[in-house]
Amino acid sequence: MYAQAFFVAVFGLAAIGFGVAVFRTSSMVRSALALLFSQTAVGCMFLAMQTEFLGVLQIMMMATEMSIMTIFMVMFMMDPGGLGGMDMSHQKRFSLGAGAIAASVAIAVALLADWGPVTAEAPDAAMQTRALGIELLGRSMLIFETAGVTILTAMIAATAVAIPVHTLADNGDKEASE
């Protein structure tokens, strides 16, 4: 129990540390990969809490997601290498206030909510995977399917918006005749 609490704390601190690193660097690639490792540390927290499937899934998903985000950050920022001494933070006073309020709300929820009795022993890892699968295909199916379809729609819409529109006026008659 104590060893578990220790590792949860260590990975939690690592997650916060990498999270801070996201804003402490000017290099977009460093920033994105710091976020990746912050999320990986959260995955390790899941593992330390004996939720194997969620941990492994989190660690896997973040590797690809954050890597793909890296290339978007490099493409869209004017100084991706951070050699121009760009400052990653802005609206500092507002951010400090918002951060402090959000943190205190999160801590208050963690301390004040009734979490129910602590499970003495986590179920077997294989049973957890099974229970999760039944949950996803049962009670929570509608929620996850709705979220999935919404994300897919957003992706298709974003791609459609990003594709430049070739009108007849742009291309002249040549394109139209082909």
Place this chain on the structure above:
Amino acid sequence: MTVAVVLVALLGSAWLLAVIEAWLTTGRLRPVAPLLAGLSHLGRESLLPRKPDRLFFETAPVLLLVVAVLGAAVLPLAPGLVIADLATGALFVNTALAYVLVALIMAGWGPNGAYAMIGGWRFLGQLIAYAMLIVMPITAVAMRAESLLTTTIVGSQEGLWNIVYQPLGFVLFFIAAMALAFRAPFDLPTAAGELAGGVDAEYTGVRLAVLRLARLVLVVTLAAATTVFYLGGWHGPLLPPWAWSLIKTLAVAVSMLLAGRYLPRIREADLMRWCWTLGIPLALLNIFIVGLLILVVP
């Protein structure tokens, strides 16, 4: 003890693969050559490019090696001979190998060189092509075994190997594994003739030695994964189980090398188009067929 055995098997297979690769290329069988080449790298100057991202530059080769070994940690050589028989084993292989991409982005960005950077981003494009073709065939394998435990997956193939039960899945996984290992014909991230080595370009000395070793270990890990998922793992007559695992793993690795020698290189944009317009529908069809077989055949 198990850890030591698996590590020795992994390194031994990587060495054997290097010998066979040199044999196929030069026509000369020189068993000591890979060791000498490795040692000679250690003796060379390890150059540091100008204004590198030092952290990424140093981390990338080690990360690549670590994730390749971690991927092998859940693959059984024989009954009981597995470092960690995780309840999420089949997923874990994919999790570990997802960090190959992270390592290559680091190796591409770290040295502050154009060729390396293009190589790194190319691998990202390659991932968008192959990623689904790794996960979806594994899903069908797990469906048959009704488990993500790699040992149970091998056990489920006792009567009939998955290469016969789901040949479509095998073909897709094999191609995707070659793309993940960035071997020819999917070796554009390193593209020797065009990018002067790509992600390898700026590495020299001991760092290059680690990078090359990591690439070999990655091929062995992927070949071992193919063996576990499709070729019945340790099952086979007469010989002891571990021997069958090793023979099959080496056979898959060599077949990857041979396929690379005789196939033309594919541009990552073409690879992406083929994978998304043909590969993913086929992978879905494979899942559907396996589902039907599970329901219909007792």
